[in-house]
Every structure is written in structure tokens, then in C-alpha cells.
Amino acid sequence: MSNLSAGKGTDAPILFKAGTVIFAQGKPSKYLYLVKRGEVRLIKFKGQNLSAIQLCGERDILNEVAILTNKPNELTAIAKTDVELVLVDQKDVLSVINSSPSWIPEIFETLCERLKHTQDMIEEHNLATEKDPRLVMSKDEEKKYIQALADFNSQG
Template sequence: MASFDKPVDYKEGTVIFAEGEPSSFLYIVASGEIRIFKEDKDRLIPISVARSKDFIGELSIFSDEPRSVSAIATAPTTVIMVKKSDIRKVIKECPDWVSNIMITLSDRLRGSIDMLREHRIVDDITDHGGEVDAKTEKSFRKSIDDYRKRRGLKK
């Protein structure tokens, strides 16, 4: 059975993780709101919004690739962090075909997110996290850049 860490609280505007960084956790949103963004040159493209009972960080469970998106708390937020290694232990107990389906779905979703960014068709999706005004986007970009600097991450 997967173990859960203590709930973690984030203030509004706090970066939870940044695109390109290694991943070790899946996050279950207990309360609050988290916006997911894909970086595209000098823009942040809203991908989705996670709220209570949603989860984020699932793509990294099945691969060792770095995070494909950034996540920012857009309200006071509490999450429960589940270790990637614990989830992988549970998955190993599943039949191989179940694991293969999960890995394939994860790869396809990651590819779809990359395609959305490349072709800039995110705006055609109705529930993609809404628009972000220029001032908020600038603030989020600064938060992401500061987060990377504190962790010694490259863009």
C-alpha cells in the first residue's frame, strides 16, 4: 500500500513544481486550486486547473522524464504527496498488461500536451484553465524563475 506524507500547505502564488525538474511525487489536492502551465518561449500556456480531489504529477509516475508542466497554487492550497516509488510498488503488483496500459496512456498524454504547445491549439479547448492576464502571468513566470534558482534548476 502506498504511504502518504503529511498534508503540505501552499500559499497562493507558490510554485509546487516547475517544468523540466525531476519528479518524485504525485500530488492529491485536498483543498484549494492549482493551475497547470506549459512554458512556450516567453509565455505560460494554461493547460488545466486542479481542485479538491484532483491529482497532478501523474505523468512522471511511469517515466523518469522531467516534469512536462509547471504547477502553481492559485489559492491557499493543501496537497497530499504520494511518493512515486510507492506508486510504482503498487503498480508492480498488477498484471503486466495493466502496467503496460498505464505506461502507454501516460506516454500518449505527454505527447498530446507537447502537440498542443507546438501547434498552439490549447485555446480551442474549453476547460484548459482559463486565461491569465499579463500581470499575473509575469508574476507566475517570476515565481517559477525564483523557484528554479533556489533549487539550482536550469530552464
């Protein structure tokens, strides 16, 4: 994953192995991610407890709220399977939006606020795992995810 260190997005998909942290809750964002292949689990940490929020697959977009609002990630994304992602640099996304008519950024801001509110409601009422049993994590998976995030955070 050396092309990530250069800070440039790429059109070529990048492979993330199963169990790899893609982005972490509380950290600033650099990329919007387009899922080309595989599955990514979005989770939220509350202390040492995990809440599964969503399971993303082919053609899903990850990290849109953090990129569009320029706020730290509210979720952690971990590759559930080997996954190929296309990375789009935040600067490129914002450049396209800012070169649009003045009302476009306002629409994106409103959509992000609504999406965040919806995510908060899903988490608060634990609706995700009730609707999608694939989100239920075993204790072993939880331990692996906690360790993967600790390793990710220790890398800086």
C-alpha cells in the same frame, strides 16, 4: 514545508500558498499530488511565454505522467489559490504498480503516452483557454508566475 525536504510523502495534506510553484517544467519528479482543497494552474513555458494547460481542483491528480514515465516534468504547477495537497512518493506509486500483474505497467505506459499526446494537442491548438476562460491569465499574473518560477529554480 520542512517535511518535503525529508523526501518522504505523507497522508496529511500540505499547504501551498497561492503563487507557490509546486513542481517545475524540466525538473525531475518525486511526488504524485492529490488535490484536497484549492486550485492549481498547470502551465507550460516556451521561452518567456506561458500557455495555460489546465486548472485543477479538488480530487484531481497532478504529475502522473512524470511519475509513471520517470521523465522530467513537462509542465509547471503553481497554486492559483491556497491549496492543500497530499504527496505520494514516486517509489510508493511504482512499487504498487510493479507488484501488480505484468500487464498493468504496460497499460499505464499506454495511458501516459495517450495523455501526453492529448496534452500536446491541447497546447498546440491553444484549446484550453478557448474552452475554459478561467485559464486566461492577466499580464500581471504571467509576471508573477515567471518570477515565482525563477525564485523556485534559484533554490536548487
